[in-house]
Amino acid sequence: MKTFENRKLAHLKYSLREEVQSIELSEWESVGFFHNPLPEMNFSEVTLSTSFCGEILATPFFVSGMTAGHPGANSINLGLAKACATRGWLFGVGSQRGELDGPRATVDRWAKLRKSAPNLKIIGNLGASQLADAGIDGIRRLIESLQPALFAIHLNALQEVIQPEGTPHFRGVFQFLEQWEKHFPKTPLVLKETGCGFSQKSLEQIVKRLPNLFAIDVSGGGGTHWGRVEGLRAQSQKNRRSAQLAQTFSRWGVSTVRSIQFADSALAGLKNQSTEVWASGGVSDGLQAAKSIALGAHRVGFAKSALAALKSGPKALDEWMELKELELKTALFCLGYKNVADLRVMARKNQDVTYD
Numbered sequence: 001m002k003t004f005e006n007r008k009l010a011h012l013k014y015s016l017r018e019e020v021q022s023i024e025l026s027e028w029e030s031v032g033f034f035h036n037p038l039p040e041m042n043f044s045e046v047t048l049s050t051s052f053c054g055e056i057l058a059t060p061f062f063v064s065g066m067t068a069g070h071p072g073a074n075s076i077n078l079g080l081a082k083a084c085a086t087r088g089w090l091f092g093v094g095s096q097r098g099e100l101d102g103p104r105a106t107v108d109r110w111a112k113l114r115k116s117a118p119n120l121k122i123i124g125n126l127g128a129s130q131l132a133d134a135g136i137d138g139i140r141r142l143i144e145s146l147q148p149a150l151f152a153i154h155l156n157a158l159q160e161v162i163q164p165e166g167t168p169h170f171r172g173v174f175q176f177l178e179q180w181e182k183h184f185p186k187t188p189l190v191l192k193e194t195g196c197g198f199s200q201k202s203l204e205q206i207v208k209r210l211p212n213l214f215a216i217d218v219s220g221g222g223g224t225h226w227g228r229v230e231g232l233r234a235q236s237q238k239n240r241r242s243a244q245l246a247q248t249f250s251r252w253g254v255s256t257v258r259s260i261q262f263a264d265s266a267l268a269g270l271k272n273q274s275t276e277v278w279a280s281g282g283v284s285d286g287l288q289a290a291k292s293i294a295l296g297a298h299r300v301g302f303a304k305s306a307l308a309a310l311k312s313g314p315k316a317l318d319e320w321m322e323l324k325e326l327e328l329k330t331a332l333f334c335l336g337y338k339n340v341a342d343l344r345v346m347a348r349k350n351q352d353v354t355y356d
């Protein structure tokens, strides 16, 4: 099996371990809501539907990119994709790197997934440090096989440094992304982190240099920490240097809550910029989703918790997804908002949400 596939399988295993969750970085408890005891509507009037590229999606939720197109992850991909198609969630695939230089079978696997859920809105995925190697033609091939609605480029600087075989090559990434729209006008770009979040300064630079960015998925601290995942891998490989590096940086990152606030503030006042803010990184329930939206997020994503739910089978995953929707709807109702857009725009204006 190729190194990439082996690594992705190890990631699937280690990311479910408790010690890789950076719970102490999360700031969900700093965000509070004031209850509205008289919402003046019926619960049945609450809707989670959102507009997406001229269409309506049933929910503002997505499953964040995790699994790649290797044999060990096939059933996971299909399970997540089918569930997302049924419930109206966006579905992010994991890094498509293996397809770039992999066998034809890898490409066929994605095409099969696409066939199994023709209406599913998929988000493609590739690491920023692989852009130069992939080139425009490589990315075009990835887009042709999967037909994603959007394409996410993931930023994982810490992980690439800790990973013994990592490629921490980020020079030229901005320049490459500035050309995105010219080459792929029908596949808008999402820029995502992978659990370390964003600083205010980085976001200001990003929104300035990439005015046509579709979304920033903050993927902040509080959930799966890729320094820690690589630390476990390094330990299993008896690589003391990487294991120690991972230990030193085990609390590195900007919380999801903070990152959403930074993104919202970086975008405030940019009149013609419609970039969405996506919240992910340690989101595990619909109340945290409501907090994210009230702070300015348009959509909310789950990675590890969706994977953990699927472990118990497709029915368990569907029930878990339904519960996340019910939790968000309950928050909307008890705040007196009929939909997600109202919560995002009005909660701060009406001082329904607090942060300390």
Ligand SMILES: Cc1cc2nc3c(=O)[nH]c(=O)nc-3n(C[C@H](O)[C@H](O)[C@H](O)COP(=O)(O)O)c2cc1C
Pocket (backbone or CB within 6 Å): 011, 012, 015, 064, 065, 066, 067, 068, 093, 094, 095, 125, 152, 153, 154, 192, 193, 194, 195, 219, 222, 223, 224, 280, 281, 282, 283, 301, 302, 303, 304, 305, 307
């Ligand atoms: C098993 C696993 C594999 C992942 N692989 C990728 C990947 O290939 N590309 C990517 O952009 N993010 C990847 N991620 C990161 C997630 O998309 C997400 O940003 C991060 O895990 C934080 O979300 P969480 O706390 O809900 O897990 C992966 C996450 C998990 C759990």
